[in-house]
Amino acid sequence: MTEAKPQPDVIHLENPGAITARDDLDAKSELDERMPEAKGRNIDAMPKGYFYSPLFIGSFCAIGFGFMSATGGYALVAPLLGEINADIGPSPNLTWVALAYLLCSAIVFLLVGRLSDIFGRRWFFIVGSVIGLIGSILGATAQSIDQLIGAEVFIGIAAGFQVSFFWVVGEIVPMKYRYLANSAAYAFTIPTNPLAAKIGLTFQTQTSVKWRGCFYFMIGVNVISIFCWYFFYHPPTFKMLHRRTAAKQLLRDFDWIGLTLYTGSTFIFLMGLTWGGSLYPWKSAQVLGVLVGGVVGFAVFIIWEIYLPIGSEPFLPLHLFQNLRYMACAWLTAVGAATYFGFSLIWPSAVAVLYTDLSDSHKATLSGLAAMGFVFGQIAGGFVGTLTGPRPGIIACMTIAAPVLMAAAANPLNMNLTMGLVATGTLFIGMMEGMAIATTTFPLRTQEEIGTAGGLSGTIRSFGSVIAVAVLSATLKNRLATTIPAIVVPAAENAGLPAASIPALISGLGGLTALNSTTVPGLTADIMTTALHAYKVANSQAYSTVFLVSFAFGGIGMIICWFVAQNDASLDTFVAGYIHKTSEEKAVETDRV
Incomplete structure (x- = not known):
């Protein structure tokens, strides 16, 4: 008799709805605790027309508009911080606008996932969008930078709820469609992510409300999200999740x-x-x-x-850290986020300094190139993951993306070459990240911990983004401190500028002071031309180093991607979560034993 060959690259997900890697007593207790209505089911057990019902479509819209709010709450105003600072500042605390958003969202991810696994999801996400609405109102009415920072605290907290989209939407669709469902959710964010710089500039230059229009827009988005969460999203309630345990006992034991x-x-x-x-x-x-x-x-x-x-009841089950397949995908999302946030910060500043001949509108479009490539890649990744499975798609995309992004270091002054490399690299790394973030919801020992696993991977992703912003920003700052004195100073002096005027020249080139013959004694048109060219060359060398350093993240991703496994096809038609009608909720809870 011939032995069956093992399949080392395929994950077999245990029976969803049951915890399997524990002793029989623990498994029985977990099974008995949940009502049947709170457990996942196969697609053929779903009511006819369920996926076309107002409940399902409305819930999907709640997730999509919430995700749209999470991205737009900061991305729309980020390119306008200079104008905002001039309007309601100036303030030395401007940097905290971004820091408040990143810190608050990173902390909330795991809290939302873990607590909603235990206590039920519905009110968590309703409250999350309400917090986003409050933040948007505060942002629209801010009269100082400190008030704007306060608004971003609320928006960042809300983002911790709203960027949990990937496991919330993955829970309500058959497992084989999780990749496509994520692609649809990413499509909601096109106006507030890849096109955010363009739309933000449009509000600033073509409306009377200027930058406040970004927050007015997000007020409307949050209102729609709240409406959809409240009226359509009815996942298992607390009583369905805990048939025999009172809330006060869970609160006591948590x-x-x-x-x-x-x-x-x-x-x-x-x-x-x-x-x-x-x-x-x-x-x-x-x-x-x-x-x-x-x-x-x-x-x-x-x-x-x-x-x-x-x-x-542990806050974070440590067995997730022992799950190599899960951790590989979670850290790949960190690599993707590192690229996204790093290039979203570095690339717009490179466009502003290196390509000065472009119109403001053209600059705004080009500044969003990295975000456009990344988000459109995330959308495309859903189709690739569905067709090929995660392993080949992630390996191929990661292998292409990292070297291509590093190749942008060749000659940043060559706009067409650099633009093509950045667009291609971010497109492929976005495809990788889009597949990886969906795949984190597969290799779990039970789909009942999808919120906890999703929250942990979201936190890991935030770590990647913060580390990348810190590393790439420090690299750029340190390189500019070397390249500008080495290139600009001799070029200006050789052109005839007095040495005493060099500090004023560098300050003017950096936009800190005016750049004219009054502020820079001895400055002429010829010297100005020479100095501007030297300043571009100095910046080009600094950005070249940044692109090279980005391979530190991409190279790690090229190693981790080999630990990704294919999904178990036998569970393609399993739906981990079920949205109930309100009448069903009342009937089930009334009959609770």
Whole structure:
């Protein structure tokens, strides 16, 4: 008799709805706790017309508009921060507009996933969009930069709920369609992500409300999202999830200490990463203190989770860190986010400095090129993942993307070459990330922990983005500190500018002061032309280094991608979550045993 050959690259997902890697008693307890209505089911057990019903379509729209709000709450105004600072500033705290958004969203990801797994999802997402609405109103009415920072705190917290789209939408569709469902969700964000710079500039230059129009727009988006969450999204309720356990018992047994340790450690560590090289030097006591404090906090958190008292509900099940296939996909999303946020920050500044002959409209379009490539790649990735499965698609895209993005270092002054490489590289890495983020929802020992797994992968993704912004920003800053004196100073002096005027010239080239013969004594038209060309060359060399450094992230991705596995085709038709009619909810809860 011939033995069957093993399939090492295929993950077999255990029976969804049951926890399998525990002893029989634990498994039985988990099964008994949930009502049948709270468990996943095969597609043939779904009501006829379910996927065309107002409940399903409305829920999908709630997810899409929520995701749209999460991206637009910051991306629309990010290119306009200079104009906003001039309008309601100036303020030395302008950097905190971005930091508040990133820090708050990173912390909330896991909280939403884990707590909604336990207590039910509906009100979490309703409240999330309400918080986004409050943030948008505060942003639209801000009269100072500090008030704008407060608005971004609310918007960042809301984003932690709303960017959880990938596992929320994955839960309500058959598993084989999760990739396509994610693509549809990404399509909602086209106006607020790849086209954000263009739309934000349009509000600023062609409307009377200027930058506040971005927040007015997001008010409308959040209102639609709240409406759809409230009237259409009815996943399993708390009573369906916990047939025999009261809420007060769960609240008593929940790992609140673990939650506090995790939240505090994440906030402190990410704050250190965002401070370094921007607000404070990397070697400063402020940065080193919070980084060390964050690491110590994580160590205490892990020890606490390992030795958690028996009977307590852990905040973060540590078995997820032992799941190699899951962790590979989670860290690949971090590589994708590192590229997206890093290039979304670096590329627009490169366009502004290197391609000065373009019109403002053309610059706005070109500034969004990296985001456009990434998001359209995420959309395309859903189709690739559906056709080929995640493993070949992710390996191919990652292998193409990393070298292509690094090749942009060849000659940043060559706009067409650099533009083509950036667009191609971000397109493929977006395809990779789009497949990876959906694949994180597959290799789980039970689909009932999809929220916890999704929240953890979202947190890991945020770590990647913050690290990339810190590293690439510091690289650019340090290189400019070298290339500008080395190239601009001799060029200006050889053209005839007095040495005493060099500091004023560099300040003017950087946009910090006016650039004319009054502020820069001895400046002539010929010297100006020479200095501007030298300044472009100096910046080109600095950006070239940044593109090379980006391979640090892409190279890691080229290794991790080989640990991705194919999905178990036998579960293609399984639907992990079911949206109920309100009448069904009432009937089930009334008959609760």
